[in-house]
Amino acid sequence: MKFNPILVLIIIDFLMNFFKTLPISAFCGFAFLMLCIFFNACSSNQSSEQNKLSGQSLFEENCTICHGSDGKLMAAGAPDLTKSILSPEATLSAIELGSPQKGMPAYGKRLGKEELEKLRDYVLNFRKNQ
């Protein structure tokens, strides 16, 4: 969001006039509280957005050749991920340990736990979008 500096000055001036009647400490407390709420809202939105993005980019980098970007490609004998009935735990270990004889690579050797969990969450989301 872009701020117009003149508008900000007008708002600050208005607030200062409004709070002149109150003790200055009350104004500071109020301002601090508003700042906390503002930054908290910003940062939590941003991090959930980032998590989604990296799960998606990990999937696109590693998995789309066989599973497709929507999980339905079924190339090289891969199952349709939108129809998977595995539990979250079993999905995580399917990604971590793979199924080398059937063509699913084991990603536990290449990726960290956090990345594997992001991939699991991303894969589980295919079912909800059905």
Ligand code: HEC
């Ligand atoms: C080379 C092709 C290939 C790639 C790349 C691949 N998979 Fe697979 N995947 C398969 C095959 C084949 C199976 C079926 C394995 C089996 O039947 O045991 C499978 C099974 C799965 C399953 C189990 C689904 C179920 O319901 O049984 C999950 C989850 C999965 N893959 C996720 C992923 C993720 C996440 C990636 C990327 C990190 C990935 N796969 C990359 C081929 C692939």
